[in-house]
Every structure is written in structure tokens, then in C-alpha cells.
Amino acid sequence: MKKISFVILLFLSFCGCEKDDICIDPITPNFIIRFHDILDASKTKKVVNLQIKNIDIDSIYRDNIDTTDSISIPLNVNQTTTTYVLSINSTAENLINQDTITISYSRETIFVGRACGFKTIFNDVTISLTEDGDNWIKNFILADTPLNITNETKAHVKILH
Amino acid sequence: MKPRLMLKYCINLIFVLVVSSLFGQTNDSIKIKHKYGLRVGIDLYGPFQNYITPNKKNFEIVADYRLTYRLFVAGELGKTDNLTQLDYIKFNTNGTYLKAGIDYNSYQNWLGMDNMVYFGGRIGYSRFSQTLLNYTINSNPFFTGIPVSTPQTFDNLNAKWFEIVFGVKAETLNNLYLGFSFRTKFMIATKEPPNFKNLYIPGFNNVFLNNSGFGFNYTLSYLIPFKKK
Numbered sequence: 037m038k039k040i041s042f043v044i045l046l047f048l049s050f051c052g053c054e055k056d057d058i059c060i061d062p063i064t065p066n067f068i069i070r071f072h073d074i075l076d077a078s079k080t081k082k083v084v085n086l087q088i089k090n091i092d093i094d095s096i097y098r099d100n101i102d103t104t105d106s107i108s109i110p111l112n113v114n115q116t117t118t119t120y121v122l123s124i125n126s127t128a129e130n131l132i133n134q135d136t137i138t139i140s141y142s143r144e145t146i147f148v149g150r151a152c153g154f155k156t157i158f159n160d161v162t163i164s165l166t167e168d169g170d171n172w173i174k175n176f177i178l179a180d181t182p183l184n185i186t187n188e189t190k191a192h193v194k195i196l197h
Numbered sequence: 198m199k200p201r202l203m204l205k206y207c208i209n210l211i212f213v214l215v216v217s218s219l220f221g222q223t224n225d226s227i228k229i230k231h232k233y234g235l236r237v238g239i240d241l242y243g244p245f246q247n248y249i250t251p252n253k254k255n256f257e258i259v260a261d262y263r264l265t266y267r268l269f270v271a272g273e274l275g276k277t278d279n280l281t282q283l284d285y286i287k288f289n290t291n292g293t294y295l296k297a298g299i300d301y302n303s304y305q306n307w308l309g310m311d312n313m314v315y316f317g318g319r320i321g322y323s324r325f326s327q328t329l330l331n332y333t334i335n336s337n338p339f340f341t342g343i344p345v346s347t348p349q350t351f352d353n354l355n356a357k358w359f360e361i362v363f364g365v366k367a368e369t370l371n372n373l374y375l376g377f378s379f380r381t382k383f384m385i386a387t388k389e390p391p392n393f394k395n396l397y398i399p400g401f402n403n404v405f406l407n408n409s410g411f412g413f414n415y416t417l418s419y420l421i422p423f424k425k426k
Contacts, residue, residue: 057284059284059335064335066337090339093340097339110336110337110340112340113336114340146392147392147393148335150283150286151283152335153284153285153333153334154285154286154334154335155336156334
């Protein structure tokens with residue numbers, strides 16, 4: 037009986053040692069953009085030397101991304117719009133082309149867990165382009181209508197260029 | 198409680214056990230009589246924890262009643278006001294709890310002694326409220342998160358759970374007992390607040406991911422003897 041009691045005591049003393057205060061669940065999703073060819077929307081088309089700059093907080097998110105066909109950018113959870121300037125050929129002064137996109141959305145707060153706290157998901161997302169007469173971005177195709185950004189499993193919008 | 202402190206308490210208690218066992222040896226009567234009665238006491242670990250961290254308040258009354266030499270009915274009644282500060286959330290839990298069950302004494306006492314090394318089970322029930330004091334949305338650190346600090350209170354929450362108890366009680370003075378117990382808890386059912394979770398429940402303590410919990414108490418109790426047999 038004493039041995040059994042001792043085993044139970046040991047078991048009980050280690051039961052409390054579970055560690056679950058490290059956040060491993062998905063938190064607020066980023067906005068995922070995929071670049072496609074304006075001539076054939078089914079094909080991806082890479083952009084060269086991309087710079088991603090946020091206007092609201094006047095800060096560069098990513099600079100001089102060599103070539104890529106997709107980007108993942110955060111949306112501002114403190115506001116209902118986020119504005120980015122996407123510049124292609126950002127290293128060449130005579131080739132640089134800056135386009136401004138504004139993403140508008142409504143926010144929903146979702147509880148995740150002890151370690152992660154709360155996250156935001158974005159509903160009724162719309163995206164608009166500021167016309168400047170020389171836009172490299174030609175069109176947008178949203179993945180869903182209405183577009184809700186709840187996870188990062190697939191691209192949320194195609195940018196045709 | 199820090200493991201080192203806990204160890205110190207355990208060692209103290211074992212010392213008390215040994216000392217009291219020495220005193221017990223003077224009894225030579227052949228006919229062994231055991232004390233039967235109601236034993237009531239308080240938990241000293243709650244006030245101690247409150248002294249270390251003022252935002253954690255827990256008051257608990259414990260009681261047991263002897264049915265046979267080995268079997269006791271036992272219970273705890275408590276009140277909790279507990280603040281939890283996590284990385285992204287801060288909330289306060291306020292409520293009461295009641296636990297009832299049995300203890301089984303696995304210790305064969307020497308003559309005239311009345312100590313216990315026991316294990317047992319409890320069914321626990323708690324009624325409580327959660328107040329979410331503030332939180333910061335967990336998002337990409339590119340945008341600095343602004344804390345949302347409008348308190349939200351969720352009332353009329355409850356929880357039911359099962360506990361496995363392992364503990365020791367030692368009679369240190371006549372009819373006065375010191376004891377400690379470890380408890381592992383398993384949730385049966387709980388009423389969760391909307392878009393939030395009961396991460397702390399009075400009597401259950403922290404609710405871990407797999408809906409289990411852990412508890413400890415250190416009790417001082419007094420036996421009101423009804424009869425000897």
C-alpha cells in the first residue's frame with residue numbers, strides 16, 4: 037500500500053507540470069497577395085525588386101524582395117483600413133513604379149487561448165488602387181466574394197500585372 | 198509555491214510525524230480505540246499565497262467525518278478572488294466552490310496514534326464570474342498592438358469536476374492535525390463565457406489545455422471527538 041501511495045504521489049506531483057503558455061496556434065492572419073499575368077490570369081507572374089511600404093505608420097515592411105510571385109502583408113488591427121505602397125523595380129531610379137493600394141475591412145475579435153490571447157479576423161475585405169496614370173497593377177481578383185480573411189492557407193487576392 | 202518551499206514544508210511535516218510517533222509509544226493499552234468525530238480546519242496555503250502575491254486570494258474550510266477506521270467522508274468549501282496576468286490577457290476570477298467525496302486511510306497507525314496517509318476522490322462544483330480586464334490583439338508586430346481595456350464581466354458561470362486526492366494528516370497536539378494534500382483535477386463540464394474561456398476556476402485553479410488542473414493545500418484542523426471505538 038505504501039508503494040502504491042508513493043507512486044500516486046509521484047504521479048500527482050508531475051501532473052501539474054504541463055507547459056502550455058507558449059503560443060503555437062494561428063494568430064491574426066496576414067493578407068496574402070499572389071501576382072498573376074494580366075495576359076493569362078491562370079499563370080503566376082513574378083515581380084522584380086519589390087518594396088512594400090505602409091503609409092499609415094510610414095514604415096517599410098519589406099525592402100528589395102528580389103523576385104517573388106506572392107507576398108504576405110499584415111493588416112492594421114487598430115484601424116479599418118491599411119494602405120501600402122507597392123514599388124516594383126525599387127532599386128532602379130528610372131524604372132521604379134509605385135502603386136498605392138488601400139485595403140478596407142471590418143474587424144472581428146476571436147479568442148484563441150491562454151498563451152495566444154485574442155486575434156482579429158477581417159470581414160468584407162475590399163481592395164482599391166489609387167490611379168496615378170502609370171499603374172503597374174492592372175486589376176484585382178478576390179478569392180471570394182465577400183472576402184473574409186480568417187486564415188493563411190491560400191491567397192486572398194490575385195494582382196494582375 | 199516554489200518546489201523548494203514546498204519541500205521545506207513537507208520535511209517539516211515529516212519531522213512532526215516522526216516526533217509525534219515517539220510520543221505515541223507510551224501508550225500500552227491492549228484494546229485499541231480510535232477517535233471518531235468531525236474534523237474541521239482551514240487551509241493555510243491560500244493565505245500564504247496571498248501574502249506572496251496579493252492579487253491571489255483564496256480562503257478554504259476543510260472538514261471530514263470518520264465512518265470506519267479507514268474511510269472518511271470529506272469536503273472543502275472555499276472562496277476565491279484571483280487575478281491572472283498572461284502575455285496578452287489580464288482577467289479576474291471571483292467565486293465560490295464546494296467539493297465533496299471520500300478519503301481512504303492507507304496508513305496502519307502504531308498504538309494510540311491517529312495519523313493518515315490517504316488517497317481519495319472529490320466531486321467539485323464552482324459558481325463564479327470572470328472579468329476580462331484588458332487584452333492586446335495578438336497580431337504581426339509590424340503594427341504596435343493597442344491594449345483594449347474596457348472591462349467585460351461574464352456572470353453566472355459554473356464548472357463541475359472530479360479530483361484525485363493524495364495527502365497526509367498528522368496529529369501534532371491532542372486533536373490538532375496538520376496536513377497537506379495534492380490534487381489532480383479533471384473537468385466534467387463547464388459553462389464557458391462567450392468568445393472567452395474559463396482559464397481559471399475557483400477550486401480548480403489553472404485550467405490546462407487538456408482540461409485538467411492541479412491543486413495543493415496545507416491544512417490545520419481540529420477534531421471534535423464524538424466517541425471512541
